[in-house]
Amino acid sequence: MDPKQRMTRARTAAPARHRPNDSQTVDLARDLKAELLAEYIQRVVEMAPPLTQEQRDKLAALLGGAVR
Numbered sequence: 001m002d003p004k005q006r007m008t009r010a011r012t013a014a015p016a017r018h019r020p021n022d023s024q025t026v027d028l029a030r031d032l033k034a035e036l037l038a039e040y041i042q043r044v045v046e047m048a049p050p051l052t053q054e055q056r057d058k059l060a061a062l063l064g065g066a067v068r
Helices: 003-018 023-047 053-063
Strands: none
Touching: 003 023
16 A cells, blocks of 8 residues: 555544544545555556457446446
8 A cells, every 4th residue: 555545544544433424534435445446457457468449448338337
C-alpha cells in the first residue's frame, strides 16, 4: 500500500467507526477501494501480454458498469 493509500485509509477509519452511514464516510471508503483497485489493475496490466481491442473493450465495459 503506497503512502497515499495509507493516508486515505487513515482518513476513513475514524469516520467509519463513529459515523458508518454518513455520506462522507461512504465517499472515503469508495475512494480507498478505487485506489486499491487501480493499484491492482496496474500490476495485472504490467504482467499481462498486450490485449486485443476486443479484450480491452470487454474490460472497459466491466469497469464502466455496463450490463453483462
